[in-house]
């Protein structure tokens with residue numbers, strides 16, 4: 001059973017819970033696009049490595065034809081929202097494919113973070129994608145979750161894992177003892 005019938009069975013609250021956000025839609029689209037790039041790689045070629053094949057392959061690699069093939073595979077035909085999003089964003093995706101891919105090879109960053117502004121890079125949060133406390137590499141010192149991490153929402157505050165507390169989740173709660181602590185790492189046991 002797919003997600004939608006289940007949601008219908010469980011009522012409106014569950015339906016709201018599984019409805020994709022713009023953010024998850026964008027992530028999903030990028031994932032499908034990357035899969036499309038893999039699927040169309042070397043398509044239509046026998047792998048004979050003739051000079052002719054090499055030349056046609058490099059032509060196809062960045063071609064509009066390949067883009068169209070990738071776009072066609074992005075949505076199930078019944079997925080209305082997905083098809084609408086692709087239709088709306090076709091020009092963006094085409095611009096990236098034909099011109100911008102070289103300087104901005106990360107489609108997620110270019111499309112979801114910079115162009116549509118529905119996501120933030122990992123380790124950043126909020127409308128302006130500010131760095132999470134403790135830095136983007138190890139938000140909340142690796143001991144908690146940064147509110148809004150990867151989204152345009154949240155306030156960046158740390159929800160610490162069990163045993164930790166403090167703005168950066170560096171301190172130990174009562175009953176836990178500090179096994180290790182330096183400027184960036186803290187282990188409470």
Ligand SMILES: *[C@@H]1O[C@H](CO)[C@@H](O)[C@H](O)[C@H]1NC(C)=O
Nearest residue numbers: 180181182183184185186187
């Ligand atoms: C802090 O401790 C961690 C874990 O042992 C270690 O990897 C890191 O290099 C240490 N950092 C500093 C600044 O000493």
